[in-house]
Amino acid sequence: MKATIRDVAKLAGVSISTVSRVMNSPQSVVESKRRKVLEAVEQLSYQPNSFARGLIYRKSFTLGLLIPDIENMYYAGIIRGMQEACNKLGYSLMICNTDRESARLLSYIDTFHEKQVDGIVFASDRMSPEYYEKLSAYRIPVVMLSSHSDEFEIPSIEVDDEAAAYDAVKYLIGLGHQRIAMMGFNDVNSVSGPPRLKGYLRALSDGGIDAASLLGRVKHAAHYFEHAYEAAHELFMEYPDTTAVFCVADEFAMGTISYLKDQGVSVPGQVSVIGFDNVRMAGIYIPKLTTIAQPTFELGYRSAEKLHELITTGQTEIMREKLLHKLIIRESAGTVS
Template sequence: MKPTIYDVAQAAGVSIATVSKVINGTGRISEKTRNHVLSVMDQLKYQPSMVASALTGKSTFTIGLTIPDLANPFFAEIARAVEDRGHEYGFNVFICSTDNDPEREIRYYSLLTQKRVDGIIVATRIQNDQFLKKLISQNIPIALITNEMPTLAVDTVMVDDFLGGYQAGNYLAELGHRHIAIIAEDLVNKSNLERIRGCKQAMMAAAVEFDDRLLAVGEFTVQSGKEAMLRLLELDDRPSAVFACNDLLAIGAIQAARERGLHMPHDLSVIGFDNTVLATIIDPPLTTIGQPIQEIGRQAIDLLVQEIKGEKSLKQRVVLLPELVVRSSCMPKEPIEIP
């Protein structure tokens, strides 16, 4: 049987109230007594019940994080940043990978509420705002990452997607490219729409006309980027450059170009978005729009913990700036020769 708080009190020769104060860090207890009780807890391998703490109105020091895919380097780095920052505050983080499945997402939210988490960080595409509204009505602090829902009273941490798209389009235009394609994850996600809009705006400012046939849409995978690029390469007037709305799509585009016998970046310039670790190990190293991933995770935890502790009442919208990271996957426009 697992030891109980009563076992700890009896073994330590103190009252249950004293053990409770040690566990919760409350009340006046001498350092000697505190250390003695902690030593007994360690000997008995006693673990306080987080659920019991929640039922008495105390913090469980746990936070939930929902992400679409832990295998995706961007979200893996987000999860690591959130977890590291959470540990600095003394919080454990439950990471839930939803695979963008609405039913799975709801099951995770239900599980997290059953576990009495102190708050939830949502880094998934918002597919059920009604359920999030229900969580908010239950006074569960919520923070959004990389998403924005103006209808929800929650803290939001995101990057300026429009600016990032503009930086990508402007860079390719400055290199002399006039036939620029865009590969996007989908046309529902607001982040994607803003990146596309920013790229088009930069092209317009550089007097570069955008051909709607050069917009290819897929999923958030390398394979989807590859398939989209292969479709673009079938066009009579092939693009000389591609802006992919995330690094996975950009890597897929590079793979497709190589499969068609193109030499990178001489025959095709590719720029991504995110600046994940994959951008540094692909050949050629990927020029990309860097998101401050670590800062996104830190800011989200900071805002959530402040709300959990009652240190703020107003919701905040934090917009961080992206940065063009130049590597070797882009070069000035030269004629394309395809076998």
């Protein structure tokens, strides 16, 4: 029969709470008792039960993650980073895919409350008053990931989207491009879309290009490869003299390149394309994508650490944390032919 915490306490001659402290906060137990407990654990081959720990500490040792699209390649690194941090910190991770549906997201918050998760990472979505009110009513600690709220005081972690977009477009300008288009998000709730557009326009202006004259070249797509393909068709039908496209996601860049290839347009020979995110496929796609790298693993890892800090102390040292992006130069962008 599997040993229980009660068996360990009896063999060590201590209370159940002392065994729990040794398992979770050994420095709080005097060395003599700690040694007895550890000897009993080894003798009985005892493995702590997370449910039992939860009863003692009134915690589930589970974190929730809300993401809008689990098929999006961007979230693979995020989830991996969060999982790694959870393993280190002693949490399990529960992932819910919202499909960007408000009713579904609200339902998942209810589910997290019922499961008594200790905190939630809220990724890549706008924090509406309705979401905030429910989270506040349930008193669930929340950290926003790849997003932030100007309306509510919620800890967040992300990259500087405007600065990253600026660097991408500045690089294209440095290659001699003037007629630079942008493939942006058409989601009205997008948090990263507006600052990336702002970075695009600022880079054009700083590069001596009339940004207003290029606004017609700003096209929008939903969230997938095929939507970007369609938007690229619209762009090049209207503006066939476009020499470069800044895409706000690598999947958009791949959709744009695919359209150009189908039209017999070489990339980067005739048109340069730069992406955003640096998903794993970016280095495999042909041509390999020049892109803005987001540190997805680190974003996921830090979001879990930040949430743990909020859960255990009631606050975070940095309210709005920003990690560094990096321009990755590969094959899809070149000088003007």
